[in-house]
Amino acid sequence: MPGLFITVDGPGGAGKSTLLPLLGAAFEAASHIVHLTREPSDGLLGRTARQRTADFHGNALACLVAADRFHHLAEEIEPALARGQIVLCDRYVPSSYVLQVLDGVPLDYVRHLNVPARxxxxxxxxxxxxxxxxxxxxxxxxxSRFEHDGSSGPEVHLYEELRGVFADDGFPTFEVDTGEFPPQAAVQAISWHVGALLSRTQEV
Known part of the structure; x- marks a missing residue:
């Protein structure tokens, strides 16, 4: 069976770091091999992007994050998918759309940078x-500096505004309100959604 690529995005504090290990454990309990990863990645480009957001801004940071993404896909994500694993990625292109726009980069530029991304x-x-x-x-x-001002409103609102853009650009979104659902309930909802997708894939 081909692998499954699942990304998890959302504003700072939404619970990505808490949810990913729990979600991975749930899939492993269902006999799937899981590969946990994140973006920016743990490679050289990713570490630079992650650790130096205070130094890089605007287009420079957007290009650095995109470069890390393509290297990450080629060296880590695609091989894991080829082995039939479920890849769970903490942040992906939707985070770039939101954070780079908040950093002053035009949305069309960020979209163009990420056209080749799986x-x-x-x-x-x-x-x-x-x-x-x-x-x-x-x-x-x-x-990071994106969280230093203590205000989550702009990030939350931009995720809401870009729902249609995510869909137009080929991202099949599944939204979970972690203020309404505790972590285990959120994991159950995501697992059910992914299980339904796996069932349809196996039927085909």
């Missing part, structure tokens, strides 16, 4: 009310 089988989008996200960020601390 589309996932499921693009999970996590969300929650801005005040909940801000409370979580205060508790765990900011991971």
């Amino acid at each position: 589309r996932p089988d499921v693009a999970v989008i996590l969300t929650a009310a801005p005040h909940m996200l801000e409370a979580r960020l205060r508790e765990r601390g900011a991971h």
Whole structure:
């Protein structure tokens, strides 16, 4: 059976880092081989992008993230999919659309950069009310300059505004409100959705 590519995006504090290991464990319990990864990746380009958001801005950061993505796909994601694994990726193209636009890059430019990127089988989008996200960020601390201002409203609203763009660009989204659903319930909802997709794939 071919592999399955699942990406998980959403504003800072939405629970991606909490959810991914739980989701991976759920698929492994169902006898799937799971490959957990993230973007920016743990490769040289990804580490540079992740650790130096204070130094790179605008088009430069958008191009660096895109370059890391294509290397990540070629060296890690595509081989895992070819082996029939379920690849779970913490952040992917939808995060680029949102964060690069917030960084002053025109949306059309970001879309053009990411045209060659493989589309996932499921693009999970996590969300929650801005005040909940801000409370979580205060508790765990900011991971990059995009989270330093303590305001989640612009990021949440941009994810909402870009729903149609994600669909137009080939990202089959599945939204989960982590303010409404605790982690295990969110995992169950995503697992059910992916299980239905796997069933349809096996029937074909």
